[in-house]
Structure formats: C-alpha cells, structure tokens
Amino acid sequence: MVDGSGKIIGGTDANGNDNAIVVVSFPQGYSSATATPLLTGQTLCQMQPSTCTTNVAFRAPLDSAGNSTVTVGQDFSPIAIDRGGNLYVTWSQAPVDSTGNVSGSSQIYMAVSTDHGAHWGTPVRITATTPTLQTSLFPWIAAGDPGRVDIVWYGTPTLGSCPSQPCGSGAIQAHWSVMMAQSLNAIANGAPNPSPSFTTTHVAEVSNHYGAICTMGIGCTTGGDRGLVDFLSVTVGLHGEANVVWADAVNRNFVGGTSSALIAFNRQIAGPSLYASVGQVSGPAAASGSAAGSPDAFYSANSTTTAASTNLVIQSASVTMPDSQHYRFNIKVQNLNSLIVSPTLGGTDAVWLVRWEVPDPKGAGHTYFAAMESDGGAAPSFFDGETSSINTTHGKFLTYPPAHNIQGTYTATSPGTITLTVPIADVGGNAKAALYSITGLSVTQATASSSGDTLFNLIDSTRPFDFKP
Known part of the structure; x- marks a missing residue:
C-alpha cells in the first residue's frame, strides 16, 4: 500500500487489496547468510536505505476509509530488462468496491523505465488492443532490443455481473485463452512511449481452461480453481522469437473444485523478432x-x-x-x-x-x-x-x-x-x-x-x- 505522497504504508488494506506496483532496486546486489528481522510496518529498504531503494511504478488512489480503489494484487507483477538496460513491469488491474470485491473489468498494464527504475512512465493499458477481452490475468513479459517486448496473459470475454456479483476471475465460469501482445516501440526517443503500438495474437489454438481462476495463491485452498497454478511465461529465443509455456486444462479431470492441467509449449514461427537485426522470425509451419x-x-x-x-x-x-x-x-x-x-x-x-x-x-x-x-x-x-x-x-x-x-x-x-x-x-x-x-x-x-x-x-x-x- 502506498499513500498519496508515494510512501509505503503497508502490504494490503483492510480488504486485502493493494494499490501500487513497487520496484525494489539493490544497487550493490544483495547477499545475506542470515535473515534480517523487520520492524512492524517497515520494509528492508526503509530499515537499510543503503542496501536498497524502492520506486513506485504505479499507484491508485485510496478511498476515504484508506482502502484501495483497485486491486493490482492478482498474483504477480513480472519485470523484464532489455538489451539496453531499460525496465518493463506488467500487471493485471481491476477496480474494487468499498468491500474489496472486484467490481469491473481486469485489464493488463505495462510501465517502462529508461533510468534503471528511478522513474517510470505513465502506465499503458495493453489490453486496449483486445477490447473483447473483459477479464485478463497472469501477465508475463520478455524484452529484446530497446523498446521491443512480448507480453502473454490469460484472457476471456466473460465479465460476470459487474459491478454486482459474481464479478472477477474467481467468480465467473468462462473459456480462457492464451494471448500475446508485441510492441516494437515501447520506447521512443530514449524515453517511455506514452502511446506504443501493439499487435496481438492467440498463442494456443483452443481455449486452455474453462471455469474460474483463483488469484489468491495458497489461499485458494479455501475455495477456488487454482488448477493453472499461476503457470504462464514467455522467454526470448536465440533469434528473438517468443517461446511460451502455459497450463493446458483441456480435459474432464476436474477434482476438488480444481482443473488438472498439462504443461503446453508453443513457439513463434512468423512476425517481427525482438532483435531488430534479425528482422522477421521464421520457423516450420504448423x-x-x-x-x-x-x-x-x-x-x-x-x-x-x-x-x-x-x-x-x-x-x-x-x-x-x-x-x-x-x-x-x-x-x-x-x-x-x-x-x-x-x-x-x-x-x-x-x-x-x-x-x-x-x-x-x-x-x-x-x-x-x-x-x-x-x-x-x-x-x-x-x-x-x-x-x-x-x-x-x-x-x-x-x-x-x-x-x-x-x-x-x-x-x-x-x-x-x-x-x-x-x-x-x-x-x-x-x-x-x-x-x-x-x-x-x-x-x-x-x-x-x-x-x-x-x-x-x-x-x-x-x-x-x-x-x-
């Protein structure tokens, strides 16, 4: 949790939501053979500012009760670094009501830093290029040359009864797809591009999951489908191609409220490479x-x-x-x-x-x-x-x-x-x-x-x- 001045004031609000994406930097690296006890309400960087610093990539306003107006805690906010040392962080974000329940569409965002995380550009909504997708989760990002990035996520056109309930990934019954967006101009003139262009595609031919997706991690043991086990990532291949792995639950093996997934993989075989010198990716046809x-x-x-x-x-x-x-x-x-x-x-x-x-x-x-x-x-x-x-x-x-x-x-x-x-x-x-x-x-x-x-x-x-x- 971050207040209006950018100060870290806690981990979550009274509803269990958070309102900020915070990036921690260790200029000299970090290696400690023993655990460092933290004072109540203090982060390592607040206790040892010579060890690390924190910078806020994004923060949403708090309501009058001091609770977040959004959730950005739908699991992870992955970060990537390109060949030029620029940083990219991505996350899933949704509005919440006064009780902390998701009350609207979950969208994928990205913020960019060209000075090693000291400052961050205005967040860009990646899923603006996929307007039919109403609920999007679990983004992952990979970077190549400066400004060239691939982002993958799970998305569905199903929204639920928002702003009423059921609303949000853990409450809806939906067909989900593995999506990828690519930008070749996330940086312009050496600075974060406020309006980068994206092309999007389906990574998997068929829906990889039907049902809800719980985003509470190990808390899903109290209820919710965690069958995809937060498993989705993209890496850059030798020729700048996207290599994507995901959890694939195209089967009837639904046990204890949870789907049973295999690990699936796909590789980009055409389109732009994340390495400008390569140009276009080429690979064997399906x-x-x-x-x-x-x-x-x-x-x-x-x-x-x-x-x-x-x-x-x-x-x-x-x-x-x-x-x-x-x-x-x-x-x-x-x-x-x-x-x-x-x-x-x-x-x-x-x-x-x-x-x-x-x-x-x-x-x-x-x-x-x-x-x-x-x-x-x-x-x-x-x-x-x-x-x-x-x-x-x-x-x-x-x-x-x-x-x-x-x-x-x-x-x-x-x-x-x-x-x-x-x-x-x-x-x-x-x-x-x-x-x-x-x-x-x-x-x-x-x-x-x-x-x-x-x-x-x-x-x-x-x-x-x-x-x-």
Missing part, C-alpha cells in the same frame, strides 16, 4: 495430418539419463479417416522386432500412444487417446479412452486407462509400424470434429495401464499436429 519424431529419446530420473532402446524411438505419427466411423493412427517406430523393455528405462511395461484435444464450446473439452501396450514384452493389447487423473486433494497426474478395446496391429520389423483403428463413437462421436495437438508418445511404467493409477515415464514424442476432417 504440422497437419502427420509429424516427425523428436531427435531425443531417453529415460531421465534420479540425476541420470539413459538412452532409449530402439523400440521406444518414434520416427513419426499420422492420422487418416478410412471411413466416416473411424480414425486410423499410425505410429512408426525405429525397431519393433522385440517389445521387451529394460527395467533401466523406468519399467518393463511399455505403451505407444497418440493423444489429442477436442475443444467443447460448453465446457473444458476432452483429451482422448489410443494406445498399444506390452507388459513385460508380452503380446500387446490395443485400447482407447479419455484421460483420468491421480488425485489427492486435487488432480496431480494425468493417466491413460483403457476404456475400450480397439482393433490394432503392429509389424515386428525395423522400422515397425503400429496401426490403431479407433471408433469415432469411442472418442466423442463427432466425425466432423477437429483434432488438435495430436502427439505420438512412447512411455514406460512399472504397472499396467489397466490399474488406473499408473505413473509413466515419457521416453519419446513427435511434434504435435492437427487433423481437420
């Missing part, structure tokens, strides 16, 4: 219908890495529709002369599978799969199904238990091919549905998939690809 395997295939655990046996090295995966009632998946493997897997690879049961996502306009969507499994090198079984999860209070790990036996074959050759014929009725029943992020995987495990609670070890995978009938 795959459709088939994709090649990874150059790496190994078991990694307990600080050791063991190269995969050739029967776990995937060369490619593909999908076709031989008729209107079936999908046919092919997984090409380096060598299928034997299905035996060494226990040094994490387990003697092996599974070769494909999984894919199907969005649902009325819910979270589905992650389906089809697989061949050989336990201890024995004759394989073939099955399909929809993901399940290993749970305690929440879903912790997605599993792939057999739901239906399917027709399947494999060739005991080098290379060998696994063919899985999947009835469309088993996996949603919609022959016109697009299949997203189809990925071929090989895994090992200590127990059979039919046990339902098997932890598997990922050994190899293909690039993801889509299929649109």
Whole structure:
C-alpha cells in the first residue's frame, strides 16, 4: 500500500487489496547468510536505505476509509530488462468496491523505465488492443532490443455481473485463452512511449481452461480453481522469437473444485523478432495430418539419463479417416522386432500412444487417446479412452486407462509400424470434429495401464499436429 505522497504504508488494506506496483532496486546486489528481522510496518529498504531503494511504478488512489480503489494484487507483477538496460513491469488491474470485491473489468498494464527504475512512465493499458477481452490475468513479459517486448496473459470475454456479483476471475465460469501482445516501440526517443503500438495474437489454438481462476495463491485452498497454478511465461529465443509455456486444462479431470492441467509449449514461427537485426522470425509451419519424431529419446530420473532402446524411438505419427466411423493412427517406430523393455528405462511395461484435444464450446473439452501396450514384452493389447487423473486433494497426474478395446496391429520389423483403428463413437462421436495437438508418445511404467493409477515415464514424442476432417 502506498499513500498519496508515494510512501509505503503497508502490504494490503483492510480488504486485502493493494494499490501500487513497487520496484525494489539493490544497487550493490544483495547477499545475506542470515535473515534480517523487520520492524512492524517497515520494509528492508526503509530499515537499510543503503542496501536498497524502492520506486513506485504505479499507484491508485485510496478511498476515504484508506482502502484501495483497485486491486493490482492478482498474483504477480513480472519485470523484464532489455538489451539496453531499460525496465518493463506488467500487471493485471481491476477496480474494487468499498468491500474489496472486484467490481469491473481486469485489464493488463505495462510501465517502462529508461533510468534503471528511478522513474517510470505513465502506465499503458495493453489490453486496449483486445477490447473483447473483459477479464485478463497472469501477465508475463520478455524484452529484446530497446523498446521491443512480448507480453502473454490469460484472457476471456466473460465479465460476470459487474459491478454486482459474481464479478472477477474467481467468480465467473468462462473459456480462457492464451494471448500475446508485441510492441516494437515501447520506447521512443530514449524515453517511455506514452502511446506504443501493439499487435496481438492467440498463442494456443483452443481455449486452455474453462471455469474460474483463483488469484489468491495458497489461499485458494479455501475455495477456488487454482488448477493453472499461476503457470504462464514467455522467454526470448536465440533469434528473438517468443517461446511460451502455459497450463493446458483441456480435459474432464476436474477434482476438488480444481482443473488438472498439462504443461503446453508453443513457439513463434512468423512476425517481427525482438532483435531488430534479425528482422522477421521464421520457423516450420504448423504440422497437419502427420509429424516427425523428436531427435531425443531417453529415460531421465534420479540425476541420470539413459538412452532409449530402439523400440521406444518414434520416427513419426499420422492420422487418416478410412471411413466416416473411424480414425486410423499410425505410429512408426525405429525397431519393433522385440517389445521387451529394460527395467533401466523406468519399467518393463511399455505403451505407444497418440493423444489429442477436442475443444467443447460448453465446457473444458476432452483429451482422448489410443494406445498399444506390452507388459513385460508380452503380446500387446490395443485400447482407447479419455484421460483420468491421480488425485489427492486435487488432480496431480494425468493417466491413460483403457476404456475400450480397439482393433490394432503392429509389424515386428525395423522400422515397425503400429496401426490403431479407433471408433469415432469411442472418442466423442463427432466425425466432423477437429483434432488438435495430436502427439505420438512412447512411455514406460512399472504397472499396467489397466490399474488406473499408473505413473509413466515419457521416453519419446513427435511434434504435435492437427487433423481437420
């Protein structure tokens, strides 16, 4: 909390909200082998001004009761530094009523400093370029050359009943998307640009989450969906391209009021680089219908890495529709002369599978799969199904238990091919549905998939690809 003069007066108001973005600078760095006890109401910088200084990047006014009129505490306010030493801080901000409840749209802002954080430019509302998004959260930022930045966040057009309740990310049921904005002129003439231009895009093809998003951190244990675990970030690649990771909960594994997410990744393949000398980013187009395997295939655990046996090295995966009632998946493997897997690879049961996502306009969507499994090198079984999860209070790990036996074959050759014929009725029943992020995987495990609670070890995978009938 910061008063009208810019003085820090506390952490939050009586409603648990804060009104300021404060940047702490350690000119000489900071290293202490022991904890420094802080006096009540004092920050480290107030107690030891020679150690650090604080500068206010943004502050909102307080009401007559001394409470904030906004919340900027919707989790984090990430900061980035560009190649020229300029600083960029971003945050999510929403108005609040006198009781502290969110009462309006949550928007993403950015402030810029060109003097190492001593002074900050007027905050810029990044989401002004996405007017259909009414609730936006969890921003993250990466910087390249001076003035060139990428910002990612989760956004939805759903607002709720604002200013009445329900209002705010923790109260609405919504489809969320992974968004990115890019500016190449956040700095102009050596100073923060008060009117930078932004281009925006969707990072993920489909909604990554359906439901509410709790922003109370560990306080979400009292209620609220924290299934995305505040997980979203962007980094700058070698050629100035954006590399984005996020929590992807396109499945029905909703446990204890919380979704169960996988980690997803995407990379910019076109558009401007954050490095001016590169110009335009270029990369392979998104795959459709088939994709090649990874150059790496190994078991990694307990600080050791063991190269995969050739029967776990995937060369490619593909999908076709031989008729209107079936999908046919092919997984090409380096060598299928034997299905035996060494226990040094994490387990003697092996599974070769494909999984894919199907969005649902009325819910979270589905992650389906089809697989061949050989336990201890024995004759394989073939099955399909929809993901399940290993749970305690929440879903912790997605599993792939057999739901239906399917027709399947494999060739005991080098290379060998696994063919899985999947009835469309088993996996949603919609022959016109697009299949997203189809990925071929090989895994090992200590127990059979039919046990339902098997932890598997990922050994190899293909690039993801889509299929649109």
